[in-house]
Amino acid sequence: MFRLQETRIDAVTLARELAQSGAGAGVTFEGWVRDHNDGRRVLRLDYQAYAPLAQSEGENILAEARARFAILEARCVHRVGTLQIGDLAVWVGVSAAHRDAAFAACRHVIDEVKRRVPIWKNEHYADGESGWLHPDGSAVKAN
Template sequence: MFRLSEIAIDTAALRAQLARADAGACVTFEGWVRDRNGGKAVRGLAYQSYAELAEREGRRIVEEARERFAIAAALCVHRVGELAVGELAVWVGVSAGHRDAAFAACRYIIDEVKRRVPIWKNERYADGASGWLHPDDTPVA
């Protein structure tokens, strides 16, 4: 349901796991490493995590989505380690009987993962500096 990955995320394999005969909708979210943040040029980043706690909390979030929304299946994978600009950092997929539930559950999962899962981001900037960011992508003072 939720896992961390040190390697590239295989979106096709994940999407295939969402297929269900009772599902008429599939919604996915992909979060990529962008080249700018807060007006600064970004050349890459590193994600770090307390893996055991992150995976437990991530599974809890996906289970909450299954309980709150009428969905058939949900998955979330978040990268850890060094990522370059353009790489896929997080993937969420939800299948459901209808699109409304799939969209709502997908949004719930990514928002709660960003808010609650202990994954920390350190951006590396083009000027050689680096900085830790809060989940809302603001620099830590």
């Protein structure tokens, strides 16, 4: 299950839904909005997504994780819209019979989501500027 969401992510409920009788390990990752980046003070973030492609690419990543690692379940929820410092921006959860596969798959999923899923982060800085992050270079300003 991959999902884009405009409302707060409920990590407790999501983690509970991973549980099943054959699972001996559950690993979750939470990505939070941080108050600084690259030496600048960040006040808030906007996330924008190309939703249909983000959805299919996110599902591809989860399917790849299930094929590559000995896991039972892999899920990911990503926020879109405006987020404040400390908000949960992305959640990944994996269940497996054993912990090695769960840790490895969880790491793989978040890395691939950050690398491939068409979602963009706009950081609003304390000095009043803002910039979309396009991380093969640096922040790209609007003009």
